[in-house]
Amino acid sequence: MIKAADLYTIATSGVRASNQLLATTSNNIANVNSEGYVRERTTFDSQLVGGVGRGVTERVINTFAQNQLRRDTTQVGEFETYFQRSSVLDNIFASEANSLSSSMSRFFSSMQTASDEPTNMAARQLVLGEANALVGQVSTLSKFMDDKEKELNYELDATINEANKLIETIAELNANIRVAEGNNLFDEPGVLKNERDNAILKLAEIMSIETRDNGRDDGSVMVNLTSGESLVLEDGSFNLFQLSGDPDPDYRNLYLASTGKPTTLRLPEQNLGGQIGGLFRYRDEVLAEGQRELGQIAIALTSAVNQQNRLGMDFDQQLGGNIFSNPEFQGLNYAANSDLSLTMNGRVAEDGASNITAADYLVEITGTNSGTPDTVDITVTLVNPDGSFVTDVDGNAITQAYTGLDAENNTFTEVIGGLELEFPNGDSYAVGDQFLFQPTKSTGQSIDVIMTRPEDIALASPFRVDSNLDNLGDARLTDSSMSNTFVDATLTDPRASAFDGNGGFVAGSPARIVFNSETEFEVFDEANNSLVVVSNISDYNNLMQQAANDAGWPFNALPDFPGYDFSLQGTPVAGDEFTIAYNTDGVDDNRNGLELAGLQDQDIMQQNNNGGGNLVTFHESYANIVSSIGAKTASANISLQAAEAMKTQSSDWFQSVSGVNLDEEAANLIRFQQSYAASARILTTARELFDTIYSVTR
Template identity: 50%
Template sequence: MAITTDLLNIATSGLRAQQTLLQTTGNNISNVNTEGYVRQRTSLEAEKNGGVGQSYTSRVLDQFALNQMRRDTSHFSELEAYYDKAQLLDEAFANSDASLSTSISKFFASLQTAADEPNNMAARSLVLGEGESLLGHFAYLSGYTQDLESDLNIEFESLTDRANSLIEKIADINQQIKITQSANVKDTPGVLMDQRDQAILELSELVGLQTQNRDDGSTLVYLDTGQALVMEDGTFNVFSISGDPDPNNKELRLYNGTRGVTINLPDTEVGGRIGGLYTYRDELLNDAQRSLGQISLALADAVNQQNHLGMDLDGQLGGDIFTLPTVAGMEYKDNSNLALRLNSRVEAGRANELTTADYKITINNATAGAPATADLTVEVLNPDGTAVTDINGSPLVFTYNGVNAGPGEWVSIADGLQVELPDAASYADGDAFLIQPTKYAAQYLDMNTVRGEDLALASPIRVSSDINNLGDTIIIGTSVTNTTVDATNTDPDTSAFTAAGSLQGPGAAPGGGVGAPAEIYFTAADTYEIRDSAGTVIVTVAGTNTLENLLGQGAAQAGWPAAWTALNDYPGYDFSLQGIPKAGDSFTLSFNTDGTDDNRNGLALANLENVDTLRRNASVAVGGTNQYTFHAAFSTTVGVIGEKVSSADIAYQAADAMLTHSKNWHESVSGVSLDEEAANLVRFQQAYAASARLLSTAQTLFDTILSAAR
């Protein structure tokens, strides 16, 4: 079939086509520095009757390169956020010029100096000064971590606001693209798509995401964890953050305003900068805060308890050197009454059981009475709210039924803690509270004394041998394990010590009849009597093959008073001998009156630095290998932070290289090359000039034909 050729139309279509090509090239050149701009290319179709037909302008884009750049952007931003924050924490904890370990060492060194000269008031004052300095160091580090936490929460707010703005922008551009593309299916709305892709790229810096392109031109956006951000129907989910019950522990959620649905998110798995910050908080910051609190509480309690076992410069039993804080429980928002309270504290003498865990306490069956009672369920939680498990993988949960409730009624629970339910029977079933005994504890320790005299450097017990002893036995050690004073003898923790600075006399010991052990009298080399201060025999130990812990051996005999056996630690002191005694040898135990030159308890105080005191692992019972020293605990914390910072640095450098590679890949496809565009400009100009020449020729021929026809 013959094709009718219209030279004028051919020339005109050529001009229009070359003009479009020149416009596309000019647009590319103009936007060479426009962020997110994807270069465009115009394709032409030839008409069957001659000339150029429809032109199509589209973006030059490799979707695989774009997706890879988004993934690498998310990964890099996540590691960058983690590394930057972790470095700040590492610098504070690993600073050798202001090391907490140095402060701990100075404090115990001052105790050693005071023990060397127990009557030296300057040495005693130095102990209190170093104690103040140590508490100040604890408070500084704890306050610093709290400032980091506050800054982190501000950044969470800012980043989620930015993410929500980008999500809304993407959803809005999607709608514009769908409308534009439905009106003109031939041309791609490049500017809108560039804006949307740039918004998605910026969003990928904040969270890890996946996209799905639709035939209508829209792009659906999902988190890497599968939750939708921008949906097909045009609706979208936005981020929200809140803390229940801890307002400082921000949790990430998705909220759909159209459907009224809230979705909890796995904070550390969302990727991007937000995910990196959550990982840093949950892996490093939370543990560092709680480790500081655990060390500070354990140290303060250990010093207090050891000081209790000594005698001060005034001849009195020792008291607390430090004051440990009481921590208010945080109520969950679903509680029946948000005005109800729960308080917690470390039980004296049990700080070695402390862990770095948090605890959720649920109250049931609160019953009125005198006192009121309640049932408790205690769940041991990690800082991120997940359950701490035992060695078999089962959640650690403890139940306590019928415990006393009311003001001043402190109930002992797991891991060295006590709780108080001051609102008695007002609690409803299911009311729950979160306690964080160690999170901020290091900031709220205080000195309980300003008197150097209150340091109980002496031992309150004195053992003396009779001058007429014939054996070669010598005293090789005394021990004091309990100095609790209770004149009524109803406290299960009572000891043989009295408030008057003596041992319980005849008839004053629990159960009556006899007094506290005050004499060891040997009737043979392997047999001895334990007597009170009146000489009354309390029990006889026969056939012994060791002279260690003589009172402890007596407590194992059938004749040991039942009232004493029922107590936790009576009389609270003991001693050991070495050598071979003779019949008639005796050793007298008494209160160490005027023993101000004694330094036995001072040495024990100084040695606490080397004692395995802190609990390592919440999943394993305290004791044995599950304990370590104050220095080892802090060194472990510093080491973990340093190790994670080092690993993060390596991963960060690798992610940076990967991002550079993917950016270059994307830019090589979609970026504007001025050299290429300049060459195209010359080529299209020549084609435009040729089309114009053709049009001029067509016009001349047409005029010639008209002239011939006249």
């Protein structure tokens, strides 16, 4: 049998309960505009003896809605950050005022104008002016992207600092919540939990995280990255983020450091999500690629122009030289190297225009040997900006091993990808030492126009072919080409050409060809010595190459000798003779100028880092940069709009459960006022009954 409580006790408990309900409702109304506030609800159980028991106040929250809001907040943070940063580069590269394509067109147009009038000094001077404008535009774009990299690193520092503060705040709030719940079993510490949830939501905007109860039923939660790494642990400790760049201090990697142990863990930046994930994605997919592809254009264009100008003859009837500088760069030391004072230098090979890609180069020492000179063994691997290997079409890393390379000052050795390396420290390197070369990252700022005299532009070809006036056949010169002007009068260097560098040919070089019949010709030097007889010819194209392919060719050790070639059209007869000579007084010649102007239409540049793609023109390569940045920016904008729509839905869902509804709270206020008044009336009735009983018994 349940004993009933007296009327006074029941009334008192009712007044107390209604007062607590009114306090909870009033608190909800007062905090309707408080950020992160979750509405509270007080519930009571009736007592077996009668009346209302002690109430429990707790937050009204749907964990599923809360987690969905956090996930959608992470998505918006990532795509918004990615889109905002990418759109800046998109606007710059898409602007006609900043277009590198326009600068390239003006430069090659001026070259065409100079070729039309090779003796016009004003036209030649215009070429140098447009060359300066071109490198200035490249430098401006490259400097702009370097500034964006610095801004990115500042933002990474600020964002990581904010994330660390939030992690520390969450851990501290966890501790306070444990204490509060331990001291009060009936009322949930809503203010502390709201602050913690608000900090977790802000952290979710920065990176993708997950939370779960620690199983102790003390109100604290554990926080992990979605990839599994712990941020706030069960025992109350926490881990913090660190940024470090090795070997490039401007290319930061993200690490997670334990506050209790001297250990760090490298994190996969591409899986972080949120603002920090958007920043890393923007760096890897847009900024880093754009920097290197712009540098690739700058190197390929200037190298190709230099190479072609060296194949010509200038106004002073000398072999042409470089118009643009060929920048050199130093390899970056890895922190684990044996001696950080050791250096390794690099430069683009003079003929590397069509081989250079946008990739970085990882050079590892695999062996050293003392001697005269010292030598080193190395492995060169093409890598992406994030350090991953560039792979070929079969998925294999593009790498090449070299042994016995001279290791001394001013000795460069060409390796894969159009790069030349110098090892100035001899055998001081240690096996395992690694150096990173970034030839295209900021090269645009170090290329200059080194040619100052318009006379030095080599518009003419340095050789000519004259037909003998006594020729009886109708064979005529139709085409001539240049491939090599490297000067080595001793003809001992494999790179040697027939040019002596003094306005003539090296002794013993081909000086004329004589046809013995329609299908046979003989090559003679300037001393009328026979060099080779070529028989059974089927056409008259590239006669020098046909001679070099003959078994009797005396210059087999020189793969690109004599460095020039020509073709005939028509049919020669026995005795027809063609003389090959240096193009003395040929200043009106524009053959090399036409080749220079035509470079803009030639497929010279590598389209892909693996070297397996088709070659493209300079304009096509720049268009690829513009379209790639534009496409990624547009895609990010679409993803951002979708993510914002999802966040709006999840926010509405969360607010419908946990947000304060003023209409509902106003109705509750009236209801609880009435219950309070009714309970107070019961209390008054009880008092009156007590007074009546008391007066009867007196």
